[in-house]
Amino acid sequence: MKTDILGDKNSQPLKRRLPPLGALRCFEAAARLESFTQAGAALHLTHGAISRAVRALEDDLGCTLFERRQQRVFLTPAGAELLHSVTQALDLLDSGAQRLREAGRNAPLVLSCEPTLLMRWLIPRLPAFQAAHPEVSIQLLAGGGPFSFNAGIDLAIRRNDFAWSRDTQAHWLFDEAVGPVCRPDKQAEWAPQIKGQVQLAAQAPRLHSATRAQAWEQWLQLQQWPMTPAPQEQVFEHFYFSLQAAVAGLGLAIAPWQLVRDDLASGLLCAPFDFVADGSAYYLLSPKAIDEHSAAGRLLNWIRAAASLKP
Structure with missing residues (x-):
């Protein structure tokens, strides 16, 4: 009994007795051109x-x-009959291949991006990219740190704070620049200007993120200031939360310029x-x-340009 189950020894596809497919290709060209030499x-x-x-x-x-x-x-009657069948089969294959190519071209780029950068920088600017490149579709995934392209990810935006695979191609987007931020109405209290120099007030509450636990320590080292504890310190699970806490007036948070x-620009925060x-x-x-010239190339160039623009 014949079945339609692939792999079954009695399945219909495995019982097919097709002519040599390479020979059919040669036959079709010779029949169309009426010449073995031209077909060759x-x-x-x-x-x-x-x-x-x-x-x-x-x-x-x-x-x-x-x-x-x-x-x-010249085709014999048998040759004409075969050419009709071969032409139909090739047209069907061509149509199917064309649909697959179109689907491949229209498939969205799956872009993994660090969550805070995604929420505070990329998504607000994405309408501008879509307006400039309506032919490029992007599917966004929030993710940080190591990842695998085998998991269906086409591209990823990451800070170079971890080692990635040797085979990974890394395309620079922008350098990181950081500094404390707070609400403008808190600046005089937490970052007063004394003798023409802005000082970090001892009583200024500091906001930390578990995902960038050393941010304050690193910034103080860059400033060549001593690492002294603050009377009030809060740690948030995600970087995004610490920045939102700064907007709410809960304290000073170390923030990358791109993310704030x-x-x-809107006056919600200031950087003393x-x-x-x-x-x-x-x-x-x-x-x-x-x-x-590819979709990924257009996205890369747009991100670089957007990151360089002043708000």
Whole structure:
């Protein structure tokens, strides 16, 4: 009994007795061009290779497919019938392949991005990218640290605070610059200006993030200031929460400029000490080199341009 189960020894697909597929390709070209020589040129084969392929096909089918007259060949009735079937099959294959190519071109780019950067920087700017590149569809995933391209991720935006695979292609986006931020109405109390210099008040509450636990220590080292404890300190599970706490007026938080630039521009936050480069940077990571004309290339160039613009 025949079945439709793939892999079953009695399945219909495995019982098919198809003619040699390479020979069918040679036959179709020769029939269309009415010449073995021209068919060979079209397929980058010799006249003899086309002739042998057609002969093998005729032997397999048990009938003559061409009448050979001097330098040209003409289809026999059997050849005409086969050409009709082959043309239909090739048209079907071409149509299916075209649909798959279109689906591949229209498939969204799956972009993994660190959550805080995603929420506070990328998503607010994404409408501008979509307006500039409506043909590029992006599916966003929130994620930080190590990841695998085998998990369905096409691209990832990460800070270089961990080691990635040797095969990973890293494309620089922007350097990190950090500094304390707070609500403007708290600046005079927590970051007063004394003799023309902004000072960090001893009573200023400091906001920390578990995901950047050393942020305050690193910033104080960059400023060459001593690491002294604050009377009030709060630790938040995620970096995003510590920045929102600063907006709420709960204290000073160490923030990267890119992540708070919109809040600075709108007046929600201020940066009493400005920002200083901390030596790290953000990169767009890809499994292979990026063609600047591809969807990934357009995204890369847009991110770089957007990161360089002043708010």
